[in-house]
Amino acid sequence: MEEIIKADQSSKIKVFIFTIIIISIFLVLNFILFPQIRFWIEQNQILKATKAIKIILVALFIGIIPFAIQMAIIAIRIIKSKQFPYPNQKVIKDTKIIYGEKAELKGKILLILSILLIIFAIYSSFFSISLIDSLLI
Numbered sequence: 001m002e003e004i005i006k007a008d009q010s011s012k013i014k015v016f017i018f019t020i021i022i023i024s025i026f027l028v029l030n031f032i033l034f035p036q037i038r039f040w041i042e043q044n045q046i047l048k049a050t051k052a053i054k055i056i057l058v059a060l061f062i063g064i065i066p067f068a069i070q071m072a073i074i075a076i077r078i079i080k081s082k083q084f085p086y087p088n089q090k091v092i093k094d095t096k097i098i099y100g101e102k103a104e105l106k107g108k109i110l111l112i113l114s115i116l117l118i119i120f121a122i123y124s125s126f127f128s129i130s131l132i133d134s135l136l137i
Contacts, residue, residue, distance in 0.1 A: 003097040008090040015092055029056065050132050057132075061125040064117060071114035078107030 033056065040049040077086040084103035085091055098106065 005085060005089070005091050005095050005097060007093050007095075011090040012092045046136070050136060054129050054132055057128040058125045061121045061128070064121040068114045068117040068121065071117070072111055075107045075111035075114060078110065079104055 033052065037049045037052050040046070040052070074086070074089075077089070078084050081087055082100055082104050084098045084106045085095055
């Protein structure tokens with residue numbers, strides 16, 4: 001008999017609210033900050049514009065890191081328990097429980113992806129700054 005963890009309604013609501021917040025941030029960037037940056041460029045205030053672009057890019061890339069850390073924590077719990085989802089984990093849709101090597105493999109893949117995401121975020125933030133600086137020279 002398959003074991004299934006039922007979806008948690010409060011988790012669904014939290015994911016929905018989080019999604020609305022992320023969309024709101026991107027709308028603010030799109031309709032307020034980007035037009036302001038465009039205005040600075042048109043007014044030949046290049047240093048102001050590039051400083052704003054650097055801050056936005058670094059914030060976006062560094063903003064990925066907390067999610068990658070949370071992914072790593074979940075991955076470690078899956079690996080330790082050899083169960084996916086790990087015991088008492090809340091899920092947003094009905095999920096079949098996987099045990100043993102398959103669960104451990106999922107946990108290891110998730111851990112590798114979270115580490116790669118952290119490396120990508122750090123590298124990209126430094127790369128974007130150096131790229132913008134090199135364009136100004």
